[in-house]
Amino acid sequence: MAADPSMPTTGHRPGTDISLHLLGGFRLLHDGAPVVVPRGLQRVIALIALRPGATRSHLAGLLWPDAPEDRALSSLRTALWRLRQDPCCPFVTAGDTVRLEPAVRIDVDALVGTAARVRDGDDAYAAATLAAGRHDLLPGWYDDWVLADRERLRQLRLHMLEELAGHHLAAGRHGEALEAALEAMSAEPLRETPHRLVVRIHLAEGNAFEAVHAFYVYRDLLLRELRLEPSAAMAALLDETLAPIREATRERPGGPRRPPDARVAPGSG
Template structure:
């Protein structure tokens, strides 16, 4: 593990921050300098970043799930020894546990922190909350622990955005609410809850056309992709708005379906000669 030789190095000055980026791909920065880490050691650092304070046995079992326990622990010891040979090593080993140095800032922690603040009713910076977790965890990695954490963080972000939109809507901040709902919709287009929020926001603003349009855009998407209809909860949002339209449509249908009255034609001379009235 070494600093990129094409970049100016910061060395290992005390107090120099270390940033570990796992969202959108693995990157380890010492100050502003990228640190080159072999792929095998990237897995070790990434897992420790996601499992702070994990025991050696737990780490070894996740990293080498198909190996016998002793061999997995031996592989972990070798990996940790290699990492500690570098002065920029961000690890701290205490007894049986391994964690990242306190100087290390992990982007996943920023997402988790933003979600916690929103959940507790706080108001994190709008731009920071919307951008947090916009990229998937370690794309292209298919370890079981990566897949599980990727889905966990994806769901965490979706719920954070929906909670944020709901809080803005309750406070009458319709623009901010719509921005958060659209961000959630972009992250998962087939998920109903952000579409439902968009409809509610438009209705709160008095934009009936926008609300109906948003509903039918989602309905068409759902029918096309999954052959499903929106839920009763989403349909109920527009009952009052669509009621006059439905009544008018039923009225026109009834008029069209009503049989036309018989029209009696005037008798012709031929009819009179035949004795017909």
């Protein structure tokens, strides 16, 4: 059957396993073996992978933002021609759009798919979820389009881990919930949400000491790094836990006295 001239495509050997890794650095593998790709073509392949179905004008403008449009489009045509001569990463064009062939497995797509499954409540692959997206997108690349997608994927992973921790907590799987929350905390130590989850998990397990300790560890970190206090919502998590301690402190003979309605500010003792 003749190929449709409106959809020219690069070819590749049937049965070849092709995977493109953009998290942690650019890697293209054919049947597990690395393929050497010049840096200029790496940028073209990576952008096509991250912007599937983008028009040629859009791709050219992102890849060569300082060049006139006609020169940028000419550079893109040259790059696509080079990719066709040695189809290391096969792509298909439809009209004015370009995308990688479906046969190419992309780790970014796997991360996005995992996040969608977690949002839908599917946490059957918790271990794989914890590891998914652990590395930044194309570290050392500073193109504007890379920076934007890097932050998008970082936020996607943080929310995915927090949602996973929340699902485990609701189901009473406290160990798994804590593991997911700590993974999110490791990814962004100053972000309050995973610290708040850790406090909630410890409280759900009845570990008051661990909950209070986790709160003050985060409070000290926030004060040291940003000179900020945790939010009122996070402090409120410990109100019920600390109430008996505060009451005992007020009633202790010779101990410090506070008005009955006074509250101990976080960190004031």
